[in-house]
Amino acid sequence: MSSPYPEDFTAWVLSRPLSLRARRAVERMLDQGHVTTADLNDMGYDHPPRAIADIKDAGVQVAMKMVVVAGRRMASYKLVPAAGDAALTGRRTLPKAFRESLYTLWRYRCAVCDGQFTSRELQADHRIPYRVSGEAVEQVPEDFMPLCPSCNRAKSWSCETCPNWERRIAAECETCLWGSPEEYSHVATIPERRLQLSWSGDAEIEEFDRLSARARKADVTPAELAKQVISRMPTTE
Known part of the structure; x- marks a missing residue:
């Protein structure tokens, strides 16, 4: 494969434990120097960042910049010619x-x-x-x-x-929900709290259906109605 990258770097990248989608994206970058969001979409990847994340998981550095292709603004990715990264040396499989x-x-x-x-x-x-x-x-x-x-x-x-x-x-x-769901202060840097509820079993499903009916009458979502009910509950110190 002819590559715009140094031969030793190309060999090192191809020796990494790459997933199939990561390898296909890497081969495109090695062949043409970069890969765009449109390229990844054409390769069948509806969520291009995941393919790029797979490459980074293998310890390969990737640079991104925004470009305009055929009037469309999109991301373009290229490999950074450095064999390895002090922090990212490749994700290890958990036993x-x-x-x-x-x-x-x-x-x-x-x-x-x-x-x-x-x-x-x-x-x-x-x-x-x-x-x-x-x-x-x-x-x-x-x-x-x-x-x-x-x-x-x-x-x-x-x-x-x-x-x-x-x-x-x-x-x-x-301190994020995604890192410490037991106790957190934000969700992706945004001050926020989340409560996920589910109703199961015949009795609970009937209860949820009643909640949904009340919400429709009030022209709100079941979640909004539930928050209204909770906000009216007496507080205890």
Whole structure:
């Protein structure tokens, strides 16, 4: 493959443990020097940042700039010719025993939504994104939490659009919902609190249906009605 990058760098990049989508994106960059959001879309990736994140997870540095192509403003990515990164030396696979012990510790519940899932559905996720702090020398359960597929996708999107994604200040992640759902002060730097509720079983579903009917009459969402009810509750000191 002819590449605009140095041969030793090209060989090093291709030797990294790349996922299939990361390898396809890397090969495009090695071939033409860069890859745009439109290129990644054409390759079948509806969420281009995930392909780029996969490359960074393998310890390869990527630079991004905004360009205009055919009248459209989009991101363009290129590889940074430096063999490795002091912080990001490549994500390590967690042993199955480690993941299972983490899930058991959390009673097979998602740390964010508290839903119960099987071990095949859960993912052991870094509390502080790997992109921000890299991989610790020693893997300990306290640095991870189980996430369900839905919350994992929500965290990925929220983190990748967070101002701290580029600042890489670990302390900001430590006080975020996505890093410490047990006790947090913000969600992706925005002062916010979230409460996720679900109704299950015939009795609870009937209760939710009544709540929904009341909300429609009041021309509000069930969530807005629930907040109104809570705000009218007497407070106790």
